[in-house]
Amino acid sequence: MATIKDVASLAGVAISTASYALNNNPRISNETKEKVLAAARQLNYQPNGIARDLKSNKTNTIGLILSDLSGPFYSELIKGIQDVTIANGYDLIAVSSIGGKNSTAVKFLKEKRTDGVIVLAHNIDNKLIINAARKDMPVVLLDRPLDSEYVLNIQVDNEGGAYKAVEHLISLGHNEIIYLSGPNNSYDNLKRFEGYKRALKDNKINFSGRWLYQGNFTKEGGYHAAKVMLLQNDLPDAIFAANDEMAIGAIEAFKQAGVEIGKDIAIVGFDDIQLAEYVNPSLTTVKQPMREMGAMAAQQIFQALNGNFFTEPILLQTELIIRESCGSRKGK
Amino acid sequence: MATIKDVASLAGVAISTASYALNNNPRISNETKEKVLAAARQLNYQPNGIARDLKSNKTNTIGLILSDLSGPFYSELIKGIQDVTIANGYDLIAVSSIGGKNSTAVKFLKEKRTDGVIVLAHNIDNKLIINAARKDMPVVLLDRPLDSEYVLNIQVDNEGGAYKAVEHLISLGHNEIIYLSGPNNSYDNLKRFEGYKRALKDNKINFSGRWLYQGNFTKEGGYHAAKVMLLQNDLPDAIFAANDEMAIGAIEAFKQAGVEIGKDIAIVGFDDIQLAEYVNPSLTTVKQPMREMGAMAAQQIFQALNGNFFTEPILLQTELIIRESCGSRKGK
């Protein structure tokens, strides 16, 4: 691999001259510039980005840390981020936090390998983030609140979204509403649960401990929870699943058992994943503004890099998408 | 940010000693080692990965280049790659080739920012890949064949998969089989088209130019193609769509028009995306072994990094997944 040294010596100039020429610095005469560029072409010279990053202490790269990388759920979020990073002439690289302490994500946070980071990965802990965030390395957190310098918070109004969903179920006349829960250590799940309880309370429905089922945010979890409900031979009116995947798992279990969804039981999910529209019956759910979230996150990073830290947490609103799984539009 | 220099001076040792101590080199006495580590802890020292990469000329990172990053389709592929990279103690970072010449992907290929690259992005051109591939930078190509040094080829048997799909349609008694095509510059599409034609030929069916519809690999494309078929008032027996998204788009159009899929018309897709199972009727399709492909790709990289370049292209077999959209299991 040819380096700038090779270029310089082929062109018969000093290394710095070559550097200036390659960076089109006006102090270099056109003649010399041409000579250097010709040498670079001839050697197929490619600047070593790592060396440049080291010297300039800047990578022109934003990192996106996801707990999974392979999750289909992030599609829109990534689009939003990409729109903004590209517009700012920055690169975006996505890394996974799988592997805990040894994950690529942790490495990227600890060593300053990007100029900013967007985190949506519950298995990255607060301490690490607080440590990593610096003036020249803002961190945007999308999955939990964290009040610390150089850390920016953007969140979806999970509580309000859940409230809307449950209110919708109540307005359809349902009284006994199961909460199909995600993992307890998930902040999103917690907030959705709070919204659920507030909606019950505001409608004078007493929450019963029997209404809480664990589904772990997975399709399998939802499936098994529904199986348990079926075994108890006492089906509830309605289910509010803390995410769509669990809702879809539950739908599957009910369908197998001959329970008619939308009639015998109403189900609402959360997230509005792509599948929600296609599952049968289609799933009523709470849509998160993922693309806006992504764009916002990237925007916040660039503002921060320009010295403007917007410290108040940003709360994005959700939207209730009514489909067939609550029966309200069954005959559509 | 504390550097190794700070650590060394706080510990009262030379920089090289600090470096050795931090890397747990046995030649340093435990006493000194402890002193250095204590200093590092106190300063919250984090090694600068960029400097290390520069010095060692190694990044311990594999890059995955995708044309979209946000495509849900890659989920399994990424899992496969990740399994292997993690097992080898390497990091995986995903970058997008959106933006053409200025994309992050191109930057990563040109400047040696990873120790190896896996490419699944049709908008990265051969020349660039040939240029980037080196002994210490193997490139695995997943979306086209390319015979060049240090370039490894892994492909799915698109031709054979298409053959199976069309043969299936023919075995169900269909004679007039539309090819719903992807973009012409897609190698995958080309191969699928070849498989389609071979199946027709082997079954003594003459291909007619009228059977070719353009769908561009998108749902919208499939939808519109189906609309056109409907307008012509002369529905074919069956459709072989070169990918699932187009098939799903077509299904939508037919459903809207009251055409019963599986009875009035049979449809087969390609890819077996997650939706295929959930769409109604569920879609018969050709499954690609994406996870195996990912694992294989990563494995090839590591073998290459160890000096073993396996030059023959690898061809992975597909599997026909029979669901409801051809009617064969309508009453399931």
Added chain:
DNA sequence: TATTTATGGCAACAATAAAAGATGTGGCGA
């Protein structure tokens, strides 16, 4: 005295950039 053990000095990695040096040109006074 020879050998081992522990540590320090320094160059190297590839690039950038400030400062210093080299060269050429023009103006102006003697």
Added chain:
DNA sequence: TCGCCACATCTTTTATTGTTGCCATAAATA
């Protein structure tokens, strides 16, 4: 008209980024 200085233009020297690892060196042991 010649000689000198000032200044502009272009190029090189040198320092710097944070880390690693070879080689040297000093002290301790055999």
